[in-house]
Amino acid sequence: MPKPLFYVGTAFCLFIALSSAAALMQQAGGAPFGFVAIHATALLPSPAAGWAVIVALLAGLGAAAILVRMAALLAVRHLFGAFAALFTVGGAVMSLSWVLLLQARMLMLGRGGITLLDGRMQPLVQTHFAALMMLGYFLAISLLALRPYFRVQASRVLSVLVAFPLPLFLLILVQELVEGGTAIAMPAATPASLVFVGVVSVLFFSIAVHCVRHRHMFLETTNLREMLDTRVDHAARPGRPIGGVAYDS
Numbered sequence: 001m002p003k004p005l006f007y008v009g010t011a012f013c014l015f016i017a018l019s020s021a022a023a024l025m026q027q028a029g030g031a032p033f034g035f036v037a038i039h040a041t042a043l044l045p046s047p048a049a050g051w052a053v054i055v056a057l058l059a060g061l062g063a064a065a066i067l068v069r070m071a072a073l074l075a076v077r078h079l080f081g082a083f084a085a086l087f088t089v090g091g092a093v094m095s096l097s098w099v100l101l102l103q104a105r106m107l108m109l110g111r112g113g114i115t116l117l118d119g120r121m122q123p124l125v126q127t128h129f130a131a132l133m134m135l136g137y138f139l140a141i142s143l144l145a146l147r148p149y150f151r152v153q154a155s156r157v158l159s160v161l162v163a164f165p166l167p168l169f170l171l172i173l174v175q176e177l178v179e180g181g182t183a184i185a186m187p188a189a190t191p192a193s194l195v196f197v198g199v200v201s202v203l204f205f206s207i208a209v210h211c212v213r214h215r216h217m218f219l220e221t222t223n224l225r226e227m228l229d230t231r232v233d234h235a236a237r238p239g240r241p242i243g244g245v246a247y248d249s
Contacts, residue, residue: 001069001218005062006211012062013208019059020201024194033189035132037103043110050107053100060096063204064089066211067142069218070149078148085145088138095135102128133173133187136196140165143203153214158206161199168196 027033036056037049067089075082106116106124114121143162151159171192179188187193211218 001065003219005065006069006215006218009062009066010208010211012059013066013204013211015059016063017201017203017205017208020197020204024197024201027189027194027197033186033193035186036100037107038116038128038186043107043116050104053104053107057097057100060093063207064093066207066218067146070146073153073217074146074149077152081145081148085142088142088145092135092138092142095131095138099128099131099135102131129186133176136165136169136172139200140169153217154206154210158203158210161203161206164199165196165203168192168199172196 023034033039036052037043043049068086071082071085071089074085102124106121106128109121109124110116116125144166147159147162150162172187172190175190175192176187
């Protein structure tokens with residue numbers, strides 16, 4: 001993994017963790033639920049909203065690069081989990097891109113005086129809600145798919161925490177279905193959504209710390225064919241075997 005991409009991805013993981021923690025404290029204080037440029041029924045003023053959309057997209061891509069690298073390291077021991085992580089991380093990036101494109105379009109209409117509660121904005125609002133729920137789903141599945149990696153390379157607590165986002169997301173979805181949904185672009189602020197945001201914050205903070213502590217695993221070159229090919233004489237290589245990069249004891 002290139003060094004600039006690794007350090008940028010690690011920084012963005014920390015940025016996501018801190019942003020989630022700040023959003024959690026605001027919601028706990030009674031503030032409405034928000035995401036990037038949308039807060040409940042209001043849009044952030046320009047140009048701050050435009051910059052928020054750009055930074056959110058870059059943060060998502062940087063964090064996705066870290067998760068993809070984890071999936072590559074996981075492929076040595078758990079190939080199915082690695083492929084599942086690659087698929088779901090790709091789905092999360094696509095969902096995030098779609099959410100941010102919808103927000104960019106809403107900001108364009110908002111400059112013309114159209115609010116989120118306006119009837120002309122409702123198709124975008126409902127599509128944004130569905131895209132945001134899809135983002136939460138793919139994010140939860142991505143973390144769950146990487147559970148074998150966290151169980152081996154990180155602490156047992158972290159390997160247990162990655163199993164929480166999916167049940168919490170399903171609970172949020174059930175609450176939206178039971179309560180008849182919402183006419184705004186964001187899901188309702190419930191205890192389940194607060195816990196979901198808190199768990200995501202803790203997980204991305206832990207991922208950032210893990211990347212810093214084990215940066216050699218992300219920066220050193222790994223060759224899956226050499227790791228799986230028993231004919232390669234690793235003893236003839238100086239230093240640590242390539243397979244030891246991912247799973248050394």
